[in-house]
Amino acid sequence: MHTDIHTDWAAVRNDFPILRESVNGRPLVYFDNAATSQKPQVVIDALVDYYSRYNSNVHRGVHSLSQQATSAFEAVRKQVQGFISARHEAEIIYTRGTTEAINLVAQSWGSLEVMEGDEILITGLEHHANIVPWQMLCERTGAKLVVVPINDAGEVSLQDFAEKLNPRTRMAAFSWISNALGTVNPVFEMVALAQAQGTRTLVDAAQAAPHSIIDVQALGCDFLVFSAHKMLGPTGVGILYGRLEILEQMPPVQGGGDMIKEVRFEKTTYNELPLRLEAGTPNIADVIAFGKALEYLQQLGMENIELREQELLAYATAQLKQLSGIQLVGTAADKRCVLSFLIEGAHPYDVGVLLDQMGIAIRTGHHCAQPIMDRFEIPGTCRASFAFYNSFEEIDRFVTALQKAQKMLS
Amino acid sequence: MSSFENIQQQLVEDFGFLEDWEDKYAYLIDLGKSLQPLDAAYKNENYLIKGCQSKVWLHAELEGDRIRYFADSDAFISKGIVALLVKVLDGQKPEEVLHGNLFVIDQIGLAAHLSPNRANGLGSMLKQMRAYALAYLTKTQNA
Ligand SMILES: Cc1ncc(COP(=O)(O)O)c(C=O)c1O
Numbered sequence: 001m002h003t004d005i006h007t008d009w010a011a012v013r014n015d016f017p018i019l020r021e022s023v024n025g026r027p028l029v030y031f032d033n034a035a036t037s038q039k040p041q042v043v044i045d046a047l048v049d050y051y052s053r054y055n056s057n058v059h060r061g062v063h064s065l066s067q068q069a070t071s072a073f074e075a076v077r078k079q080v081q082g083f084i085s086a087r088h089e090a091e092i093i094y095t096r097g098t099t100e101a102i103n104l105v106a107q108s109w110g111s112l113e114v115m116e117g118d119e120i121l122i123t124g125l126e127h128h129a130n131i132v133p134w135q136m137l138c139e140r141t142g143a144k145l146v147v148v149p150i151n152d153a154g155e156v157s158l159q160d161f162a163e164k165l166n167p168r169t170r171m172a173a174f175s176w177i178s179n180a181l182g183t184v185n186p187v188f189e190m191v192a193l194a195q196a197q198g199t200r201t202l203v204d205a206a207q208a209a210p211h212s213i214i215d216v217q218a219l220g221c222d223f224l225v226f227s228a229h230k231m232l233g234p235t236g237v238g239i240l241y242g243r244l245e246i247l248e249q250m251p252p253v254q255g256g257g258d259m260i261k262e263v264r265f266e267k268t269t270y271n272e273l274p275l276r277l278e279a280g281t282p283n284i285a286d287v288i289a290f291g292k293a294l295e296y297l298q299q300l301g302m303e304n305i306e307l308r309e310q311e312l313l314a315y316a317t318a319q320l321k322q323l324s325g326i327q328l329v330g331t332a333a334d335k336r337c338v339l340s341f342l343i344e345g346a347h348p349y350d351v352g353v354l355l356d357q358m359g360i361a362i363r364t365g366h367h368c369a370q371p372i373m374d375r376f377e378i379p380g381t382c383r384a385s386f387a388f389y390n391s392f393e394e395i396d397r398f399v400t401a402l403q404k405a406q407k408m409l410s
Numbered sequence: 411m412s413s414f415e416n417i418q419q420q421l422v423e424d425f426g427f428l429e430d431w432e433d434k435y436a437y438l439i440d441l442g443k444s445l446q447p448l449d450a451a452y453k454n455e456n457y458l459i460k461g462c463q464s465k466v467w468l469h470a471e472l473e474g475d476r477i478r479y480f481a482d483s484d485a486f487i488s489k490g491i492v493a494l495l496v497k498v499l500d501g502q503k504p505e506e507v508l509h510g511n512l513f514v515i516d517q518i519g520l521a522a523h524l525s526p527n528r529a530n531g532l533g534s535m536l537k538q539m540r541a542y543a544l545a546y547l548t549k550t551q552n553a
Contacts, residue, residue: 024431346485346486347464347484347486347488348463349463349464349485349487349488350464350488353435353487353523354435354487357435357523364463379464379465379484380463404432408432408435408436409486
């Protein structure tokens with residue numbers, strides 16, 4: 001990875017064909033990156049290339065196409081391993097997304113290590129994907145879900161987190177960056193605190209992987225999960241990273257092809273990792289295209305991306321603070337890429353509709369994090385979320401549009 | 411032309427005078443603001459329409475052979491949309507609500523934004539209004 005301070009960000013925009021689209025007669029301003037990112041041409045081309053030249057099932061055929069598809073598919077596993085600095089390739093499990101990865105852990109690992117009276121610790125910042133699977137596990141086992149509260153700035157304090165940890169806490173599952181507020185959690189300290197208590201950790205990196213350097217060995221977590229579609233890749237691909245010692249113990253939750261060694265009606269023996277946890281024909285084309293997304297990110301350089309995105313967020317935040325009648329929701333000291341706000345006296349839905357009229361795509365609502373909205377006693381927020389390919393001019397247009405909406409809704 | 415169609419025609423004309431989207435939306439918001447207030451007794455879970463991002467409450471009553479609609483919302487645009495529907499459907503016969511030709515949405519120039527499959531709740535509002543109409547129709551026929 002390298003930092004290139006001379007990146008021509010205007011040229012970078014040209015790599016993303018959708019940024020040339022118009023919406024309601026105006027050039028699109030896409031500020032819904034936390035929901036899903038846009039895709040560079042290389043990723044789109046990789047899909048067409050795969051289906052045009054070497055579409056074939058993986059891990060099965062001796063014929064050339066199958067081998068070509070298999071090596072491309074497996075090469076991405078190696079790439080992901082590198083991207084997050086995992087020790088072993090077998091620690092990378094392909095899933096459909098973050099949601100499926102968390103459910104896999106809750107079901108499989110949960111069936112091994114969680115019993116009645118145990119506790120699962122999450123934070124008040126979590127996406128529903130990091131709440132509901134644990135609630136389901138608790139229902140199955142009689143374990144208890146414990147939630148670390150957040151403060152008025154939308155932060156989790158380490159002290160509160162430490163206080164909730166106890167010898168019955170089997171798992172601490174928390175997001176690295178909040179999709180609703182942009183808060184960056186002190187994940188290194190959280191993992192260390194949990195480990196000291198003998199608690200397993202799962203880091204929801206869905207919002208971190210697109211924007212920061214991830215080193216799972218330095219972080220020391222047991223599991224880390226993210227989605228390809230939020231980091232320039234296609235939908236339908238997610239990554240579950242797990243420490244090998246733990247993954248090796250985990251029973252498969254789905255049975256079928258690819259995950260077996262031998263099938264006899266009397267007894268079936270399972271395949272080795274990672275295939276043991278990947279039953280059935282995987283999402284071959286999208287995994288291969290995800291490899292191109294990772295390559296693209298690494299060529300730009302994650303430090304470089306992080307700096308750019310911090311500048312965009314700082315600029316947008318400063319602009320919004322100058323307007324009157326705007327309330328920022330989530331004012332954590334450490335924030336990334338997400339600007340959640342309200343126009344006083346206006347429902348977020350109204351703001352979203354009017355901005356859409358002006359070609360600006362933001363998200364409105366609870367952002368799959370209803371408990372956060374309840375915490376602030378609001379129905380939802382307007383959320384602008386940025387990616388490196390966004391520009392300062394787009395932020396200016398957004399601010400002007402916001403003022404217009406504000407006027408129309410007063 | 412029935413009053414059902416007349417009201418729609420009038421709305422189509424009113425919106426027709428407005429050229430750009432700002433004016434159309436401003437008009438829609440004004441329609442919402444002029445909506446008869448909904449009794450606070452109906453602003454609860456039971457009267458909430460599912461499937462809207464904002465809160466939309468709807469209540470209906472039968473008055474003779476006519477159906478009366480009362481509504482409110484916590485968002486300006488949703489309130490405008492529901493006000494538009496109330497303007498057309500309030501005071502009609504249940505049959506008209508169920509089977510009448512509702513052309514106003516397509517013709518006021520906001521069709522792209524008010525299409526029922528967008529996340530604006532229009533589809534859910536209409537469905538709920540028709541559900542009331544069907545319930546009252548059954549009731550009057552059985553009476
Ligand atoms: C923090 C966080 N966790 C989990 C998810 C769920 O990801 P997916 O829908 O890709 O499974 C998201 C996506 O919105 C997210 O932002």
